[in-house]
Amino acid sequence: MNKNELKEKLYREIDRRKEELIGLGIQLWKNPEPGYEEFKSAALVEKVLSTLNLPVRGKLARTGVRADLKTGKPGPTVAILGELDALIMPEHPEADPQTRAAHACGHNMQITAMVGAAMALALPEVREHLSGNLAFIACPAEESRIGDHLEGVKYIGGKPELIRTGVFDDVDMAIMTHANSEYGAARTSNGFVMKKVLFRGQAAHAGRPWVGLNALSAARIALDAMDAQRDTFRDEDTVRIHGIIKNGGSVVNIVPEEVELEYQLRAQTPEAIRDASSKFDRSMQGAALAFGLDVSITTFPGYMPLYNEPELIRLHLDNLRSFRPDVNFVDMGRRTSSTDMGDVSAIMPAMHPYSGGWKGTAHTIPFHWQDEDEAFVEPAKVLAADAVDLLFGNADDARRIARIKPRFTKQEYLDFLDSFIADETFRYSVKK
Numbered sequence: 001m002n003k004n005e006l007k008e009k010l011y012r013e014i015d016r017r018k019e020e021l022i023g024l025g026i027q028l029w030k031n032p033e034p035g036y037e038e039f040k041s042a043a044l045v046e047k048v049l050s051t052l053n054l055p056v057r058g059k060l061a062r063t064g065v066r067a068d069l070k071t072g073k074p075g076p077t078v079a080i081l082g083e084l085d086a087l088i089m090p091e092h093p094e095a096d097p098q099t100r101a102a103h104a105c106g107h108n109m110q111i112t113a114m115v116g117a118a119m120a121l122a123l124p125e126v127r128e129h130l131s132g133n134l135a136f137i138a139c140p141a142e143e144s145r146i147g148d149h150l151e152g153v154k155y156i157g158g159k160p161e162l163i164r165t166g167v168f169d170d171v172d173m174a175i176m177t178h179a180n181s182e183y184g185a186a187r188t189s190n191g192f193v194m195k196k197v198l199f200r201g202q203a204a205h206a207g208r209p210w211v212g213l214n215a216l217s218a219a220r221i222a223l224d225a226m227d228a229q230r231d232t233f234r235d236e237d238t239v240r241i242h243g244i245i246k247n248g249g250s251v252v253n254i255v256p257e258e259v260e261l262e263y264q265l266r267a268q269t270p271e272a273i274r275d276a277s278s279k280f281d282r283s284m285q286g287a288a289l290a291f292g293l294d295v296s297i298t299t300f301p302g303y304m305p306l307y308n309e310p311e312l313i314r315l316h317l318d319n320l321r322s323f324r325p326d327v328n329f330v331d332m333g334r335r336t337s338s339t340d341m342g343d344v345s346a347i348m349p350a351m352h353p354y355s356g357g358w359k360g361t362a363h364t365i366p367f368h369w370q371d372e373d374e375a376f377v378e379p380a381k382v383l384a385a386d387a388v389d390l391l392f393g394n395a396d397d398a399r400r401i402a403r404i405k406p407r408f409t410k411q412e413y414l415d416f417l418d419s420f421i422a423d424e425t426f427r428y429s430v431k432k
Contacts, residue, residue: 003392006129007322010120010384018377021116024048025369025376028108029094032086032101035141035158036150038063041084041111045138048115052122054136061161062153065138069122075132075395076172076402080383081341082114083107083142083176085158092365105362106179109355109375111138113177116380121387131395134387135171137162142340144302146196146262155417156194156300157340163347164414172402173349175312175386176341177379179369180354180362183320184330185313190238190266190338192302193277193420197222197284201293202431203257212255213293213431216248219259222287222295229279237272238336241265241280266338268305270416277420285426292430301417306335306342311401312351312386319385323378327356346408349401355379 001009014021024044031040042063049056049067056067063084085107089095092102118136120126141158155161162168199219204212226241233239243263249256265276281297288295317329332354341352357374360366369375390398408416 001129003388006126006392007385007388009123009126010388011381013120013123014116014377014380014384017116017119021112021380022372022376024115025108025112028111029103032096032103033084033099034088034101035085035143035145036062036153037099038084038140042138045084045111045115049118049136052118054118054122060167061140061158061165062150063140064158064162064167066167067118067136069118069127069134069136071127071130071132071391073131075391076398077133077135077170078387078390078398079135079137079168079171079174080114080117080387081137081139081174081176082111083139084111085141085143087143087363088145104364104367105143106358106367107142109179109369109379110176112376113379113383114138116377117384117387120380120384129393130388130391131393132391132398134391137167144194144340146194146300157303157343159340160303160343160417163343163410168344168347171348173312173398174344175316175351175383177353177355177383179358179375180356181358181360182330183327183354183356184332185308185351185353186306186332186335187308188268189306189335189342190240190268191270191273191305191342192264192266192338193273194300194302195243195261195263195265195280196298197261197263198296199259199288199293200295201255201257201291204255206253206255209255212257213291213429214255215259215293216256218287218291218293218295219245219261221290222284225283225286226280229283232279233276234272237267237269238334239265239267239272239276240336241276264302266336268334270304288426289428292428294425294427294429296425297422299420299422301420303338303340304342304346304413306339306352307345307407308351308353309345309349309401309404311404312349313353315389315397316351316353316382316386319382319389322385323381343413346413347406347410349404349406
C-alpha cells in the first residue's frame with residue numbers, strides 16, 4: 001500500500017468501530033473526575049487499549065496510562081496524547097455529585113480520539129508499513145488546581161509530572177488535538193505559576209476594630225496594589241492575573257483574622273512569568289507591612305508557554321483538509337489561556353491544535369458536542385493520518401522533525417520549574 005491507501009484503511013477501521021468510539025466519549029462524559037483522581041477513566045482507557053494487543057502501563061503519575069506500539073524497525077517515537085481529567089464545576093447540570101466535576105473542556109473527546117487512532121494504527125497490516133514507534137498516553141491533571149497537589153506528586157500538572165517521572169524520556173515528538181467550536185491553532189499560548197496567599201491578622205469585635213488586625217483589609221489593598229501594576233506589563237507578554245478569595249473571614253461582626261487567596265499569573269514567556277510573580281509577591285508583602293500583619297506566600301510552578309511546531313501543524317492541516325476541504329482553520333496567534341502541552345513543547349516538537357464539532361465556549365456550561373462524528377470520530381482519523389505521515393516508510397518526516405532543537409533539555413526544564421517553588425512567611429505583625 002502507498003501512504004494514501006494506508007490512510008484509507010485506517011479510516012475504514014475507525015468507521016467500523018465508530019459506535020464504540022462514540023460510546024466511549026459519552027461514557028467518559030458521564031463519569032467526570034478531577035485531576036489525579038481519574039481512577040474510573042484511567043481504568044476504562046487501560047481496558048480498551050489492552051484489547052489491542054499492546055503492552056499497557058497504568059498508574060503513571062497516579063492515574064496516567066501508556067500503551068506502546070513498536071514497528072520493529074528503527075525510527076523516532078511519536079506520542080499521541082489525550083487528557084483524562086474534568087473541571088471542578090459543581091454548578092454544571094451534568095456534574096458528578098461525588099467528584100463535583102464536569103467535562104466542560106471536552107477532554108472526553110481527546111481520549112476518544114487517541115484511542116480511535118490506536119485502534120487503527122495497531123492493525124498488523126498497518127504497522128508493517130511504518131518505522132519507529134508510537135506511544136499512546138492518557139495524561140492526568142491538565143486542569144491544574146492547587147487542590148490537585150497530592151502527596152507523592154511534585155507538580156500540579158499531569159504532563160510535568162509525567163516528564164519528571166520519565167514517561168516522556170524515549171519520546172521524540174508529541175501530538176494531540178483539543179475540542180473546540182472552531183478549527184485552528186495558536187502559535188503560542190501563556191504559561192503560568194500559581195499562588196496561595198494567607199494573610200494572618202488578629203481577630204477583634206467588629207465594633208472595636210482598632211483592637212484587631214484586619215486580614216481582609218490587607219488582602220484588599222494587596223489586590224489593589226497588584227491591579228495598579230498592570231500597566232507595567234508589556235502588551236506582547238499578554239500577562240493575565242486572576243484569582244479568588246477562598247476564605248474572607250468567618251462572620252461579619254468579627255474582624256477577619258485569616259484570609260486566603262488563590263491566584264494564577266499567566267504570561268507568554270518564562271521571563272514575563274517571573275516578572276509577574278515578583279510583582280505579585282511584592283504587592284502581598286507591601287499590604288501586610290502596611291497593616292502590620294503576617295503573610296505567607298506559596299508558589300507552585302504551573303505550565304510553560306506552548307509553542308506549536310509549525311511543521312506538525314502543517315502536516316495536521318493537510319490531513320484535516322482531506323475531510324474538510326473548505327475548513328476555516330483559524331490562526332489564533334498568541335493565545336492567553338494555558339495548557340501543560342506547553343511543558344511537552346518545551347522539550348520536544350509538539351502540537352496542540354483545535355478540532356470542531358462542539359458548541360459554546362470551553363469552561364462554560366453550554367460547551368457540548370453538537371455532531372458526534374465531527375467531535376469524536378473525525379479527530380481519531382486525523383491523528384491516525386498524522387502518525388502515518390510521520391512514520392510511513394523510513395519515517396523520514398519524523399526523523400526530520402525530531403532534529404528540531406527543543407528550547408530546553410529535560411534537566412533545564414525541570415530546573416526552571418523548580419526555581420519557582422517557594423513557601424515563605426513574611427512577619428510584620430504588630431499584634432496588640
